[in-house]
Amino acid sequence: MVQKEQVVSSRDNILAKIKAIPMEQKPLPEIPDFELKLELIELFIQSIKGNKGEVIDQKQLREFLEINRFTKIIDLSKNFPDLGTLELVKDPHDLADLEVAIIKGQFGVAENGGIWLTDDNMGLRALPFITEHLVIVLEEKSLVSNMHTAYQKIGNQHSGFGLFLAGPSKTADIEQSLVIGAHGAKSLRVVFI
């Protein structure tokens, strides 16, 4: 029997191998409603603190900026008319010495301090990471209890990039000693409005 030599793509090769395995069907479980019945604001504040961030008010934000005499501040939040000193650039490489970025978060997750952000909030995807200090403005009433309600809230939202950001950059890779400010922002401050 003459066999015609065929080049099977790896894609077809892999899919065929999977298909050839006899499989017992296993149903996809439904996820129940694990609603947390706790004070969301208090829990969120505790979570952010645990992740080495902090929740502050507007007065404390101004103090933070003044005391440190920051001159390179990008504010995309539209909540404060006078805090930003720079316009958003086009090339993220030009953000390398940005001192403070102030952005608006869509909602926060009380169980872990995660704040949902998408392209619209960040302007440039690198912004929340490359800035030395990050400030996120968040509406108190936007808080949800846990990740299940979080994904319900996100629903079918379609953004090229989305991020749950829960604290400043950190690492414990050196003998398990916690160090804040590895490669991303050295601090996270959340301002409730």
Add this chain to the structure above:
Amino acid sequence: MSHPAKASEFLEDSAKSKWHDETLWFVRDKRDTISKAIPEWEQLRELASGIKDNVLANLDNYLIEFEKNAKANNIHVHWAKDAEEHNQIVLSILQQHRCKAIVKSKSILTEECHLNPYLEENGVEVVDTDLGERIVQFLNQPPSHIVLPAIHLKKRDISEIFHEKLQTEKGNEDPTYLTHAARVHLREKFLGAKVAITGVNFGVAETGEFVVCTNEGNADMGVHLADVHIACMGIEKIIPRRKDLGVFLRLLARSATGQPITNYNSHFRSPSPDKEIHIVLLDNGRTEQLGREKFKNSLKCIRCGACMNTCPIYRRSGGYSYGSVVPGPIGSILSPGLDLKKHSSLPFASTLCGSCSDVCPVKINIHEQLYEWRQEITKDQGTNAKSISMKIANGIFAVPFAYKVSGAMMRGALKILPDSITYSGLNTWGKQRDLPETPKETFKEWYKKNRS
């Protein structure tokens, strides 16, 4: 060298091995504390396990759905049947973009494929940007733990290598100082890289998006500054729906390090304008494992490392004693599937205590698979001295008279032999332990005399 020899060596430095054991126990303890703060913890594990069971039963369909949705969002999807093809695909993307220096965030899959040496042989500088991975890269070592790559090193070791490579102050072991030096050094690399490589924690079939979780933010620093993002993903990392991420993200960081979530959880759906995202889907033995009824559940793994932290053997022997890319309990059930002979000592590097299965967020029956691999390995070894002695043992235990005679012989011998022979080097039990005393009669003898 097999596991027992390497473990024995690891234990020779008793201060360091004790520290390694206590440090990882501390991580396990943090995991316990935080998991007990979630009333539905065991339910979440059951859900995650059920979701992954469904994925494995429908893997081809989910992969097709994932590819379709990813492509619709302008993500390039590549398929690699083995490590070699994976590396070739990555290199060809780099060559297309004339890229000679890249940054890479944590990806055990790229370790599995030995991507770094391959790229370096082909003239590409690879910089691992996770702090722990950069440290072991400087030392020319593989990671010893999948989540805590430098857990086997003390700060003195890191201070020394940083002094050599980054010109930090000699003798300065302060973690903050050293981390800051790494931040400055790696920032330069981030700013200069045109291509960034990451791993993938979860790929979502429903939307074609994929998620990368870090605490350092290094994956994002790499990809958002680069022009091209290459994401390397094992085909088993698929999950069906976006909302399933709720279950997995609640379990992952808590199981891995005892924190409620990593500080960054990046969802990549489509590239920024003028940039590219490539995803490479890798088989490399996963379809083989999928076909092994007793072992396919090992593919549910989400690479949290909880099994390593809880394993009393891993804690006391270290990742390197396993000689496999993924060490510890999960490594011991994945690796024999890749090379049975090379990894034949791994399923025996366990007392089958079962703690690993209890901490696994996706309920892989790790300890049972270790037992099953033992059966496979002895079958593969065929007839040898051990198998013959086992057959003899079966013969003894199948026949009461033979049992009685051999038992009496053994006990009789122990009574007569002087300690110098009983405890000679030939008797491994007796190296650091006393044998039990020989009683004057067995229970059988006592029962016969007193009760029947």
Add this chain to the structure above:
Amino acid sequence: MKFNKNIALFIPCYVDQFYPNVAIATLELLEKLGCQVTYPMGQTCCGQPMANAGYERDTVGTTKHFLKTFKDYDYIVAPSGSCVLHVKEHSPTVPGLESEQHATQHKIYELTEFIADILKVDSIQGSYPHKVGYHASCHGQRGLRLASASELHETPFNKARQLLKHLEGLEWVELTRKDECCGFGGTFAVTEEALSVQMGKDRLEDHLVHGVEVLTGGDMSCIMHLEGIARRNKQPLQFKHIAEILNEAIS
């Protein structure tokens, strides 16, 4: 209070050979609790050591002999969690004896679970004025669910502790690592000797640091390993199987 069933005593091979006192204590204890107990003389071994070493398929003869020895009894009780777990979960199918095997697997119990769940004894009355450290042998604990596991999110329970709780003078000592493995593991004790001994030393240290006088548990294999290390290092600990404690406390 008489328990009107026929109970067969299953004694692990190494207990028969080296720790007959544990077997005697088990027998006497069950009798004191109103049981009619026989010890079938033809018993040898359950086959666990060979199966764990990877030769489960070679234990058919041993398993067949086990089934035949114990088939005429209502219950089989053993002072060993690991042997009972092996019979229930890892003995190879014996062709032709499937229904007998199934019946055997459903009527075999470890000693403390038999007393707590079948005899429904809440706790033993008596006196045992000692500081007791409990070693939770892994197969009994995680396999037979004799006690809750510290890594699981579940309401804590411990069948042995329950039985001991009303013994006068007994102080139950809380350990730092409540259920870490002792390192015996069957052939592991010899093939990974360095690890095995280190694990045992660490368990002993936990007990000693908390002032334990008597180390107890449900499996003599673990205790034999721990006692071997303690004796070699001249550590001041007594070792008793829980059957011995319960039996001693009642008389």
